[in-house]
Amino acid sequence: MVRMSSQEELSSDSSSGLVGAAALLLTLGGVLLWLVMLSGPVKLGTGLLEASSHLDDAQQTLSEGRFRPAVYQTFAAKAGAAKAREGFDSNSPLMDLVTLVPQVNDAMGELDHVLAGASHATEAASGTLEIGLSALRGPDRIIGPDPDGDGSIILLDRIEELGGVVAEVRRDINAAGDEFAAIDLARLPKRVHEDIRDGIEQARETDEVLADAEAGFELLPGILGGNGPRTYMLGFQNSAELRGSGGAMLQFEFLTIDNGKAELAEETGSIYKLDRKRQTIDIPLPDDAWYVAGIEDAQRFGNSNWSPDWPLSARLAVDYGRASAERCVTRGDNACPEFPHLDGVLAIDPVVVRNLLPGIGPYAQGAFFIKRSTVVDTLLNKAYARFPLPFERRGYLGRFVSKFFEKMFDPERPTELVQAMGRSLGNKNMQINMADPAEQAFVERMKWDGSIARADSGDYFQVVEQNVGGNKLDYFAAQVNRMNISIDGRDARHSTSIEVGNNVVLPQPRWFLGDSKAAHRPMLNLYVPPDAELISADAGELCPGPLDRRCNGRIDAPPGLATWTGGTPPEHSEGGKKVWSGTLQIPPDETGSFDAEYLAPNAVVEREGRNVYRLMVQRQAKFHPERLLVQLKLPAGASDIQAPGFKKDGRRLTVDRRLMSDTVLEVSWRS
Structure with a gap:
């Protein structure tokens, strides 16, 4: 289902992008209109104008999710392009007359490419519109009533048909780009050259989107059980109690899809159906499972997702789940769920629920009415007050x-x-791991895998929190990452402060506050390049024991993993990154910080005569997205600075944003 939605996103966000690219290509014809409007046939000029205008309108209406107005705009654009071609092909005396001017004749000779590109662009828009109109609505939509019973079924034949439409759209986009690439720029005024190059680049970028769509449609029938039943595990993570991959996993479901028909297993639900009395289990662990190896309570099915690398956490969850199912003993009505062969594991958090509710629609669920504006508050906070007994709340x-x-x-x-699923995947509130290598390769290609990025060069930064206080205070916590970076030759010198505020509102239910009561205890883990060199670190004074919850400072918990030696934090490697760790204790209405000064060697590379600094920043899917503040100081003598996304003040560049998804910041300059 998740894969289906991601491909069908062509009907919304991606579709508007395709039409936008088509519109941009088409409007290149507009830069020549001063010729044809003065002396060419009226059909040629008005046709190009109409086609360009209507495609612009189609792009706007599709981006807003309004398909009906886009129908008129797209067909009007096709009619305009046809009118322009008819005018160009006419035997008008005016056309003969205009070609007597050499400069104008040269430009008119390139109009044939413009018109051919216009035709392909409007055909691409029509195909895009067909996907948007019929994929998810109307009698030919891909989700229809199950002919064998109640509920819905995904129609795999229809998916294959839409895959063919995507292939046609891609051919038209490529053909439009080829036509504009064939234009001889020397025969046109210089002022239009940049527009034409931009149009060709837009066609290339759109082709990349369509290549992803084609690949997805090829895999989709198999993922949806077209070649035999598929079974997936859905893990529901509680982001009020952070773990590396997003949150403590409290619920799980087994989903089977057979020839497009989806069914949920009845015996799943609370992870405690397998984690009986939170008993741990001994299984072989990979080298990167540093957290799980060092924390005994993490060595079980529902608490093994401490790594921010979802492929690793998914693998551990499956291994622990299967081992727990084999050990499980049925007692009375407390049956042991079977642990089947899995074709994939999906992580989902409450933000996904909020994102998807506009598509699902509000509904009643026990004591609560589930709607977008309140569902996250219900799941992460109010349920603890309404159901104070753990077994009631879990039920x-x-x-x-x-x-x-x-x-x-x-x-x-x-x-x-579908639109909401796309956002959830992009923001890492939903993460996917597939057993089939080809399918996993596609997930990685789309950046839906939630992995630690493998960067061969440049700089890297990620802060991963583990809640070690046994509470749900991440529901209230706020995090700010302050990065001051100075370029020194080829190196980047960092002075970084990770600030966490405990904004808990008291009183709160007992099981919400947990072991540490109102004191927040976040274990902060700073991921940096593997060759980074720590200069100094500070996480406040060590809180004395026995632990006073009023102390604002550093605590050595979990023992060993967060124990500092002589003012130096513990260090480990994971996913090709170096990691420094420190745990804070933060009383209510106070802020704690983990500060680090370090050097990232060889973070600056030379590319085509320019110095390039590239910083990859990855996001942990927190309920309150962390704030990223970057101040970058370039070396003296830096000139011709290119810094998209930054605010510039001479050599000092700044970024201030909410970290909603993984992002890359890149700056280049000449020395």
Whole structure:
């Protein structure tokens, strides 16, 4: 289902991008209109103008999710392009007359490419519109009633048909780009050259999007059980109690899809159906499983996702789950769920629920009415007050998750559901790991895998929090990453401060506050390039024991993993990165910080005569997205500075943003 939605995103966000690229290509004809409007046939000039204008309008309406107005605009654009071609091919005396002027004749000779590109661009827009209109709505939509019973089914034949439409759209986009690439710029005024080059680049970028779509449509039938039943595990993470991959995993479901029909297993739900009495289990661990190896309570099914590398955390969850199922003993009505062969593991957090509800529609669930504006508060906070007994709360959350997934596969507004899934994947609130190598390669290509980025060069930064206080205070916590970076030759010197505020509102239910009560205890882990050199670090004074919850400072918890030696934090390697760790204790209404000064060697490279500094910043999917403040100081003598996304003040560049997704900041200059 997730893969289906990501490909169908062509009907919304991606579709508007395709039409936008087509519109940009087409408007290149407009730079020549001063010729044809003065002396060419009226059909040629007005046709190009109409086609360009209507495609612009189609792009706007599609980006807003309004398909009906886009129908008129797209067909009007096609009519305009046809009118322009008819005018150009006419035997008008005016056309003969205009060619007597050498400069104008040269430009008119290139109009044939413009018109051919216009025709292909409008055909591409028509194909895009067909996907948007019929994929998720109308009688030919890919989700339809199950002919063998209740509920809905994904129509695999229709998916294959739409894959063919995507291939046609891609051919038209390529053909449009080829036509504009064939234009002889020497025959045109210099002022139009940049526009034409931009149009060709837009066609190339659109082709990359369509290449992803084609690859996805080829894999989609198999993922949806077209070649036999598929089974996936859905892990529901609680981002109020952060773990590396997003949150403590409290609920799980097994989803089977057979020839497009999705069913949830009845015996799943709370992770404590397998984690009986939180008993740990001994299994072989990979080298990068540093957190799990060092924390005994992490050595079980529902608490093994401490690594921010989702492929690793997913693998550990499966291994622990299977080992726990083999050890499980049924007692009375407390049956042991079977742990099947899995074709994939998906991580989902409450923000995904909020994102998807406009497509699913509001509904009643026990004591609460589930709607977008309140669902996250219900799941992460209010449920602890409404159901103070753990078994009652787990039962309610289990029923909630099961009903939510059922409704997700039979949505009221599929288009909005698809758009929201795309956002959830891009923001890492939803992460995917597949067993099939080809399918996993596609997930990685789309950057849906939630992995630690493997960067061969440049700089890297990620802060991963592990909540070690046994509480849910990440629901209230706020994090700010302050990075002061100075370029020194080929190196980058960092002075970084990670600030966490404990904004808890008291009183709170007992099970919400947990072991540390109102004191927040975040273990902060700073991921940097593997050759980074630590200069100094500070996380406040060590809180004395026995631990006073009023102390604002550093604590050595978990023992060993966060124990400092002589003012130096512990260090380990994971995912090709170096990691420094420190745990803070922060009383209510106070802020704590973990500061580090370090050197990132060889972070600056030379490319085509320019110095290039590239910083990859990865995001942990927190309920409150962390704030990123970057101040970059370039060396003296830096000139011709290019810094997209930065505010510039001489050699000093700044970025201030909410970190909603993984991002790359790149600056280049000449010495």
